[in-house]
Structures are given as structure tokens and as C-alpha cells.
Amino acid sequence: MVGKIAIGADAPVVVQSMTNTDTADAQGTARQVYELAKAGSELVRITVNTPEAAAQVPRIRELLDGMGCDVPLVGDFHYNGHRLLTEFSECAQALAKYRINPGNVGRNRKGEDQFGMMIEVANRYAKPVRIGVNWGSLDSDLIVRMMDENAKLPQPKTAAEVTREALIVSALESAKRAEALGMPHERIILSCKVSGVQDLILVYRDLARRCDYPLHLGLTEAGMGSKGIVASTAALAVLLQEGIGDTIRISLTPEPGGDRTQEVVVAQEILQTMGLRAFTPMVTACPGCGRTTSTVFQELAQSIQSYLRSEMLVWRKKYVGVEEMTVAVMGCIVNGPGESKMANIGISLPGTGETPAAPVYVDGEKVVTLRGENIASDFKKIVDEYVATKYPKKPG
Numbered sequence: 001m002v003g004k005i006a007i008g009a010d011a012p013v014v015v016q017s018m019t020n021t022d023t024a025d026a027q028g029t030a031r032q033v034y035e036l037a038k039a040g041s042e043l044v045r046i047t048v049n050t051p052e053a054a055a056q057v058p059r060i061r062e063l064l065d066g067m068g069c070d071v072p073l074v075g076d077f078h079y080n081g082h083r084l085l086t087e088f089s090e091c092a093q094a095l096a097k098y099r100i101n102p103g104n105v106g107r108n109r110k111g112e113d114q115f116g117m118m119i120e121v122a123n124r125y126a127k128p129v130r131i132g133v134n135w136g137s138l139d140s141d142l143i144v145r146m147m148d149e150n151a152k153l154p155q156p157k158t159a160a161e162v163t164r165e166a167l168i169v170s171a172l173e174s175a176k177r178a179e180a181l182g183m184p185h186e187r188i189i190l191s192c193k194v195s196g197v198q199d200l201i202l203v204y205r206d207l208a209r210r211c212d213y214p215l216h217l218g219l220t221e222a223g224m225g226s227k228g229i230v231a232s233t234a235a236l237a238v239l240l241q242e243g244i245g246d247t248i249r250i251s252l253t254p255e256p257g258g259d260r261t262q263e264v265v266v267a268q269e270i271l272q273t274m275g276l277r278a279f280t281p282m283v284t285a286c287p288g289c290g291r292t293t294s295t296v297f298q299e300l301a302q303s304i305q306s307y308l309r310s311e312m313l314v315w316r317k318k319y320v321g322v323e324e325m326t327v328a329v330m331g332c333i334v335n336g337p338g339e340s341k342m343a344n345i346g347i348s349l350p351g352t353g354e355t356p357a358a359p360v361y362v363d364g365e366k367v368v369t370l371r372g373e374n375i376a377s378d379f380k381k382i383v384d385e386y387v388a389t390k391y392p393k394k395p396g
Helices: 026-039 051-066 079-088 091-094 114-124 140-151 159-180 197-210 225-241 260-275 295-317 336-342 375-390
Strands: 014-017 041-047 072-079 097-100 129-134 188-193 281-285 326-331 345-348 358-362 365-370
Touching: 014 260, 026 129, 026 260, 041 051, 051 072, 051 079, 072 079, 079 091, 079 097, 079 114, 097 114, 097 375, 114 129, 114 375, 129 159, 140 159, 159 188, 159 197, 188 197, 197 225, 225 260, 260 358, 281 295, 295 326, 295 375, 326 336, 336 345, 336 358, 345 375, 358 375, 365 375
Parallel strands: 014 041, 041 072, 072 097, 097 129, 129 188, 281 326, 326 345
Antiparallel strands: 345 358, 358 365
16 A cells, blocks of 8 residues: 555556656645646655755645645655655655665665665655666666676676666565565565666566566656657556556656646556556547548547546546546548447548538437537537436445
8 A cells, every 4th residue: 555545466557657846846846746646646756855855745745735635645765865764754754655776775885774774764654665676777786796697607698688687686685675674565566667668578577477566667768759658658568468567657758848747648548548447538539531631520539538538537526437438539431430339429520522410429329410610519518418417426
């Protein structure tokens, strides 16, 4: 459990995201956390890297609670996490989980057991931890030792194979050590992030075979735009299909001025299109061809998808099961009627040269034909009426 969110075993795969604000800016960070949570992020990770940031974590929690936002906060700690957690007890208590990178903690020059200090605080406040290994920050002593041992073998493995093994060894040895320090087995989550699709698949397959800890999936430094989305989807879809993964994050580089919540939407759409979870009604829309030289159906599909996502904020609180609704917005007579009949609600718009009429299908039956300039608004009214009559209201 992280806060009220169940992780692992038979629990649904959880969507996580991370802020990119300066955590010392409590107002700005709380606003972004709120937007990520509103978009559907079930856990939100924040950077805790300075005393100023640590001091503001309780304030961020307070601001979120005042907004009616109870999303659990995960603290991301690296080199000085042992100091921040021990010196700022209110920060340690306000966070729902700690992320510890074993490659960036260990024994420092003063001989302090930084990893042990962080586990001690987690035990004190009964907080779960994610031991998050990243191949960009592997324990240098570990990788050097393993490379030296590999070089002595009659048939040495490749550097990539040794690096993948080092990731897993770092995670498993750190978890074993955390348990030796009193951390309950069920409060440990592991991750081994890399930026290569095939490497990620190989690492997590092996990791899942060798342990029963819940696993957090993510392609680190996935990139920007379509590249990041495609790479993350390619890697995570394979693993999720194999039953590997308990939490996911899509690490997209936002475009200048871009919306941080895109990573949440992508994570949800991966899970929903795979049939693993349902978050918002899905829109089926044809890609268009020479039969659809008009952009009407494209504009309607975009309008409907945005409308459904915004209305889900209300529908989710009022109705049971509405997130599983399917909507089809099709562009011509070839596949339009057929696809529309297979959706809960579908509209088949006229293609080039077709009669300017748009039949609407509800649960496979034609109910009305829309015409004129108000097709979009008329169709949305039909969707509203369907939701209000099809799905039972939640009690209270």
C-alpha cells in the first residue's frame, strides 16, 4: 500500500507521474501535482533535493489537502536523502513513499551508512520504499567489480549483459539489505530503468523471474513527442502483456510550454487499449482517405474525445462503469455503419459525394440521423443521455 493505493499482487497496475517544478516552490508544485492527479495520476513523485525543498513538502501536502486532492506524494531522494529525511521529520511523515537510488547512496566519506539511515526513517514512519536502480547512475564499485569478474571468465559476457545483470544485482542486494534492517518485504518496490527498449524488456523479464517484489516500469529518458511515446509503449506493452509490472510511468520530455499531464494520458491509454484498465470512454475514429476529403469527422472526433475526457471528471463521481463506454466517430459508408454498430454509441459521417446525413447508432441499433450545422452538439447530447440512462448512479 502507498497511502490508500494498493500495489502488487492482484491490484490493478497503478499510473504514476512526476513533477518538474522546483519543490521549494510549494504553490507551483502543489498546482502541478493537482493537475497531474486530476488527469488521472494515482501517485505523484516530487524531487526532494535541498533543505528548502524538504521544508516545503509538508506545506505542499497541506495545500493539496485544501484542494481536496489526496493523491499520495512520493519523495525522490538521491545523494543527500539521508540528511533530508533525518533532519526534516515533517517531510518524512508527509510523504507516502520514498524513492531511493542505491547507486547514489551508500557510505559517504564520513563513513555514514546513507542507505541504512534512509531505511531507518522509512521504518520509523512505516513508509514503503522504491529501490530504484538506473543504469545512468549504477553503483560504480559494483559495476567495476562485476566487469573485472567477467573479464576473467573463459567466455566473458558482453558489456551490455554485465550491465543488465548489475542493475538486477543492485536492486536485489539492496532489497535484501533493507529487509535485514527491518523493512517488511511487502513495503519494498523495485525498479531497474534503462533507456533502451530491448534492454528494458530483458532486464525486467529476468528481474520478475528472480523476485516477487512489486515492480515499477518505466523507460527512463524516453524522449520527446512521438519518439518517447512509441518507445515507452513498445517496451511496456510487451512486459505488461506478460504480466510484469505493478506501477508505470511514461517519462516524456515535455515540449516547450507543453502539458506535463501528457505522460499521464499516455500511461492510461496504454493500459486501456491493452484491456488492463479502463479510465475514460475510448473513441474509435477512422484515419481518413480519399473518400473523406472533408475535415468534419476529424474535428468531430477530436471534439468528442476532449469532451469525454473532461466530462469524466463528473461522470466518474456519479456513475458506475462509464469509463468502459466506447464511442465511434467514422468518416464514410465503407466502415462507418459497421464500426458504429460495434460501439456503445457511434456516428457515421458522410464521405465525399455521399448524402449529407450522419446516422447514429446506440448499442448496435440506428436511433436517429443527424443533419445540419449542429451535428457535434446534437451528438454530445445523445452521449449525455446515454450515460444518464445506461449507467447506474453511485450511492450517495
